[in-house]
Amino acid sequence: MQDNSFFDTAASVLLEPTGLETHHLETLLGRLCDVQGSDFADLYFQYAKHESWSLDEGVVKNGSFSIDKGCGLRSVAGEKTAFAYSEDLNYAAILAAADVVEAIGRRGQDSAIPSLKRAQSRTPLYSGVDPIQQKADADKVAMLHLADKFARGKDTRVKEVMANISSVYEVILVARSDGKLVPDVRPLIRFNVSVIVEENGKRERGSMGGGGRMGLDYFDPELIQEYSDEAVRQALVSLHAVDSPAGTMEVVLASGWPGILLHEAVGHGLEGDFNRKGTSAFSGRIGEQVASKHCTVVDDGTLQDRRGSLTTDDEGNATQNTVLIDKGILTGYMQDEQNARLMGMGLTGNGRRESFAHLPMPRMTNTYMHAGDYVPEEIIASVKKGLYAVNFSGGQVDITSGKFVFSSSEAYLIENGKVTKPVKGATLIGNGPEAMQTISMVGNDMALDSGIGVCGKEGQSVPVGVGQPTLKMDALTVGGVEL
Amino acid sequence: MSTLNLTQAAEYALEVAKRGGADQAEASLHQGTGLSLTARQNELETVEKHNDGQIVVSVYNDHKTGSASSADLTRDGIKSTVEAALSIATFTGKDECLGLADADCMATNLYDLDQDHAWDKTVKEFSELVLECEAEALRQDPRIVNSEGASISSYRGSGVYANSHGFLSEGKGSQHSLSCSVIAADENGMQRDYWYDANRNPANLQSALEIGRRAGERTVARLGSQKIGSTTAPVLFDPVMAKSLVGHLLGSLKGGAIYKKASFMLDKIDHTILPEFFNLSENPHLKGGNNSSLHDSEGVATPAQRSIVENGVLQSYILGSYTARKLGTQSTANAGGVRNIRLSNTGQGFSDLLKELNTGLLVTELIGSGVNSVTGDYSRGAAGFWIENGELAYPVEEITIAGNLVNMYKNIVAIGNDTDERGNTHCGSILLESMTIAGS
Numbered sequence: 001m002q003d004n005s006f007f008d009t010a011a012s013v014l015l016e017p018t019g020l021e022t023h024h025l026e027t028l029l030g031r032l033c034d035v036q037g038s039d040f041a042d043l044y045f046q047y048a049k050h051e052s053w054s055l056d057e058g059v060v061k062n063g064s065f066s067i068d069k070g071c072g073l074r075s076v077a078g079e080k081t082a083f084a085y086s087e088d089l090n091y092a093a094i095l096a097a098a099d100v101v102e103a104i105g106r107r108g109q110d111s112a113i114p115s116l117k118r119a120q121s122r123t124p125l126y127s128g129v130d131p132i133q134q135k136a137d138a139d140k141v142a143m144l145h146l147a148d149k150f151a152r153g154k155d156t157r158v159k160e161v162m163a164n165i166s167s168v169y170e171v172i173l174v175a176r177s178d179g180k181l182v183p184d185v186r187p188l189i190r191f192n193v194s195v196i197v198e199e200n201g202k203r204e205r206g207s208m209g210g211g212g213r214m215g216l217d218y219f220d221p222e223l224i225q226e227y228s229d230e231a232v233r234q235a236l237v238s239l240h241a242v243d244s245p246a247g248t249m250e251v252v253l254a255s256g257w258p259g260i261l262l263h264e265a266v267g268h269g270l271e272g273d274f275n276r277k278g279t280s281a282f283s284g285r286i287g288e289q290v291a292s293k294h295c296t297v298v299d300d301g302t303l304q305d306r307r308g309s310l311t312t313d314d315e316g317n318a319t320q321n322t323v324l325i326d327k328g329i330l331t332g333y334m335q336d337e338q339n340a341r342l343m344g345m346g347l348t349g350n351g352r353r354e355s356f357a358h359l360p361m362p363r364m365t366n367t368y369m370h371a372g373d374y375v376p377e378e379i380i381a382s383v384k385k386g387l388y389a390v391n392f393s394g395g396q397v398d399i400t401s402g403k404f405v406f407s408s409s410e411a412y413l414i415e416n417g418k419v420t421k422p423v424k425g426a427t428l429i430g431n432g433p434e435a436m437q438t439i440s441m442v443g444n445d446m447a448l449d450s451g452i453g454v455c456g457k458e459g460q461s462v463p464v465g466v467g468q469p470t471l472k473m474d475a476l477t478v479g480g481v482e483l
Numbered sequence: 484m485s486t487l488n489l490t491q492a493a494e495y496a497l498e499v500a501k502r503g504g505a506d507q508a509e510a511s512l513h514q515g516t517g518l519s520l521t522a523r524q525n526e527l528e529t530v531e532k533h534n535d536g537q538i539v540v541s542v543y544n545d546h547k548t549g550s551a552s553s554a555d556l557t558r559d560g561i562k563s564t565v566e567a568a569l570s571i572a573t574f575t576g577k578d579e580c581l582g583l584a585d586a587d588c589m590a591t592n593l594y595d596l597d598q599d600h601a602w603d604k605t606v607k608e609f610s611e612l613v614l615e616c617e618a619e620a621l622r623q624d625p626r627i628v629n630s631e632g633a634s635i636s637s638y639r640g641s642g643v644y645a646n647s648h649g650f651l652s653e654g655k656g657s658q659h660s661l662s663c664s665v666i667a668a669d670e671n672g673m674q675r676d677y678w679y680d681a682n683r684n685p686a687n688l689q690s691a692l693e694i695g696r697r698a699g700e701r702t703v704a705r706l707g708s709q710k711i712g713s714t715t716a717p718v719l720f721d722p723v724m725a726k727s728l729v730g731h732l733l734g735s736l737k738g739g740a741i742y743k744k745a746s747f748m749l750d751k752i753d754h755t756i757l758p759e760f761f762n763l764s765e766n767p768h769l770k771g772g773n774n775s776s777l778h779d780s781e782g783v784a785t786p787a788q789r790s791i792v793e794n795g796v797l798q799s800y801i802l803g804s805y806t807a808r809k810l811g812t813q814s815t816a817n818a819g820g821v822r823n824i825r826l827s828n829t830g831q832g833f834s835d836l837l838k839e840l841n842t843g844l845l846v847t848e849l850i851g852s853g854v855n856s857v858t859g860d861y862s863r864g865a866a867g868f869w870i871e872n873g874e875l876a877y878p879v880e881e882i883t884i885a886g887n888l889v890n891m892y893k894n895i896v897a898i899g900n901d902t903d904e905r906g907n908t909h910c911g912s913i914l915l916e917s918m919t920i921a922g923s
Contacts (some may be wrong), residue, residue, distance in 0.1 A: 028756050042768070053575075055575075056743065057578075058578035059575075059577070059578050060574070060575050060576045061548070061575060061578050062549070062550060062551050062575060063546055063550070063552070063571035063572075063574065063575050064549070064550040064551060064552070064571070064766065065549075065552075065567040065571060066552040066553060067553050067554075067555070067564075068553075068554055069554070069555075076586070076725070079526060079527065079528055080526070080527060080528060080529070081522075081529040081530075082529075083529060083530065083532070084531070084532040084534075085532075085533075085534070086534070087534070087535065087536060087554045087555075093787075097532075097534075100532045103534075104530040104532065104606050105530070117515075126758075137570070137571070140573055140574075141574050141576075142574070147750075152777050154822050159744065160744065160745065162743075190600070190744050195742065196743065196745055196857065198744075202855060203744060203745070203857055203858070204735065204858065205745065205855075205857045244862070246885065246920075246921035247711050247713040247923075248679040248713075248919055248921075248922070248923050255892050277523070277631070278629055278631065279629055279631055279666055279673070279675070280672065281672070306694060327699075358533065359529065372872040385759075390840045393852060393853075394851070394852040395851065395852075396850045396852070396864070397586060398675065398850065400631075400666055400673045400674065400675035401672065401673060401674055401675065401880065402672075403864065403866070403880060403881050404506070405850050405851035405853070405863070405864035405883070406851065407851050407853035407862070413661045424855075424858075424860050425855055425860060425862065425885045426853070426854060426862050426883075426885070427851050427862040427863055427864055427882050427885070428854035429851075429864045429881055429882070429921075431881060431883065469762075475574070477710075477881065477882070477921055477922060477923070478881075478883075478921060479853070479862040479863070479883025479884070479885050480885055480919070480921060481862075481863065481885045481886060481887075481917075481919040483713055483714070483715060483919060
């Protein structure tokens with residue numbers, strides 16, 4: 001069974017090299033639980049290899065490789081957390097970190113913890129392949145040259161091509177004070193092509209990429225061609241873009257990556273920590289209508305091979321498909337151990353951390369909206385004058401006021417039901433709960449993004465996925481220059 | 484297996500690289516410890532102890548390079564890190580511009596720039612300070628009903644940079660910071676704002692009470708924010724937001740963007756790109772400065788002062804050795820970034836600038852990433868205050884400001900003397916003649 005092989009991998013990478021055994025982990029957890037008032041403690045062992053190769057000017061100019069490993073030690077007492085970590089996996093070094101946790105959390109009573117047992121867990125959502133080992137370095141270099149060739153071959157206006165391939169192989173082991181011992185082996189790959197085109201002295205950029213939790217075989221020549229073609233297409237569209245209109249108007253968002261709207265407008269505001277603290281615009285609103293009845297939004301960490309998916313979250317809990325908004329009604333928050341406990345709510349498997357050196361918190365996995373009934377063309381046809389936004393470069397939200405922005409990198413005017421001129425990148429801004437109420441049409445073309453999302457929160461980055469069908473918002477502010 | 488000190492580790496890495504056949508090699512190492520605490524609603528919430536170490540190695544062989552990094556500073560760990568870099572360099576392509584910075588550019592006179600200060604406090608004393616900071620914010624106004632908390636962090640570390648020219652430099656540095664963010668509510672909803680300070684020397688930090696007070700005041704001032712109608716108006720960026728305008732300018736001058744022709748400031752050396760009163764300099768040798776160093780991250784000697792923009796005219800791009808060779812010129816000692824940026828001012832204080840603006844927008848927050856670094860097109864979410872007759876009229880939110888940076892820089896009409904001296908860029912408020920504001 002694959003599950004056992006993950007245990008074996010975790011043990012061989014994280015425990016055996018320094019002679020760590022289960023009883024050592026139990027002693028460490030016992031120490032963490034001695035912290036005054038402690039109701040939960042965990043050890044997070046992590047080994048992560050990163051490799052990256054990049055090309056520009058037709059030359060693979062650099063490659064880099066790193067190995068990080070360590071153990072994070074945490075003791076949670078109500079709302080309080082004491083945390084330390086060790087980059088050295090020797091028992092003595094980890095024990096010293098446990099002493100630090102005990103000292104800063106203040107020592108209370110001696111407590112016993114149950115013996116550690118391998119937890120039953122689901123069939124893994126991805127293979128345990130090591131993408132760095134899977135392909136020869138010469139092949140990785142060849143893949144970048146292929147992207148360069150495809151992009152330059154696509155159009156003579158292509159002046160610069162930059163391509164990057166990066167792979168991560170991560171092995172984790174969570175040991176918890178309730179006796180659960182949970183491993184995971186996580187591959188993560190990404191390929192990106194970025195081009196600069198020039199016409200009559202005017203230059204523009206376009207980029208495209210993708211990936212997920214799999215081996216590098218995923219990037220076959222057809223897919224590399226697709227990324228290269230798409231980067232060139234976007235850059236060429238931008239060359240002829242006119243100034244974007246400014247003001248509040250009807251906005252149609254394309255399917256797929258524009259789902260970043262949901263990530264910013266509602267996703268962050270539904271993370272358990274903000275709602276426990278009452279700092280989110282969605283706090284205390286479960287059961288209320290927070291979006292139009294066309295909207296059903298989920299956070300689903302259980303999709304096979306996706307960038308945002310996890311077989312187990314970073315606290316050893318299985319990820320779930322959590323309905324956040326059901327036909328416009330707020331139904332749930334995304335939780336980690338501490339916040340679920342403090343709010344008296346169920347776990348959702350959303351406890352994530354950037355690394356062993358960071359504390360876990362509730363984070364999104366793959367956040368998307370279910371399909372509706374409309375054909376995308378009829379959604380566009382319903383708009384007299386508005387904006388059709390197809391691609392975005394990023395977004396941000398102030399979860400307290402609910403204000404979100406996201407920046408379009410490819411957008412068009414809609415005039416009398418028809419997509420007309422491309423317009424320059426404009427920032428769209430709105431208020432999450434209000435903007436979601438103005439969604440009046442949802443398409444039947446639900447799509448997930450290609451696997452490029454990175455989410456930042458309190459200085460920690462984690463890979464995520466987004467998705468949505470084509471949808472129309474009746475009123476959103478478009479930050480162009482043309483009044 | 485013994486752990487080496489940083490200097491021994493650096494020397495060992497260069498030795499392994501040489502033995503492995505590298506023409507040239509460089510190693511950068513750091514090691515540090517820190518403590519950070521957060522408090523929320525008058526209770527200590529988290530205490531984190533940090534303890535980090537890292538080595539980054541680059542090797543060059545016949546103008547081909549490879550890099551590798553690791554937290555493992557044992558002999559075995561360093562050896563496998565260097566070997567990984569050597570292996571990569573057998574697969575990367577040749578580029579004549581790749582290599583160490585030229586040997587004759589290395590810094591020779593190394594002395595102390597006062598970058599390392601202890602903050603001698605116990606965990607208990609730190610927790611008292613962070614609690615005091617948040618409590619001060621919470622007591623500013625009864626409408627402050629909630630808090631994201633206050634945090635304090637203290638970090639000290641040492642670093643070594645060495646390369647196969649025989650250059651080796653050791654340094655120590657510290658970073659201490661205190662911040663606070665609270666939430667106020669009224670019938671129109673919740674608003675959040677924050678204040679912070681950070682410095683190498685804890686003696687220079689604003690007090691916990693001062694930071695708490697300003698966080699509270701700033702938050703309450705945002706209550707009742709309104710959306711305004713779309714319009715064109717003058718815009719004043721407060722000193723914190725003005726830094727982002729300077730940041731976009733510096734980004735457009737970086738060698739990597741210039742040689743790839745991916746900048747809106749191509750071919751602009753000796754051209755007037757800003758008003759005559761605009762002088763921007765870099766000051767790497769400031770004693771006790773937030774980001775001082777006698778050399779850049781390749782060992783190249785930094786100048787005491789360097790003019791980037793003088794009387795509105797662009798003096799130089801921002802280059803390391805690679806991008807300098809690409810452009811056929813000399814490194815400006817900016818591998819790893821710029822140091823202690825200072826912007827001149829036109830003499831007015833903040834309230835003078837509000838009067839000069841008369842009626843328009845004061846921006847105190849910008850969100851989103853809507854800047855196209857190739858074309859300079861700019862469109863970002865904003866919040867701040869509407870100004871009428873030189874006075875704050877009411878707070879505004881959920882609007883965007885848009886323009887093109889090339890024109891925005893030319894449209895600067897004044898720079899305040901209300902300089903914010905935190906961080907790597909010191910500048911005052913910046914007043915722009917006009918921008919498009921999108922709202923309802």
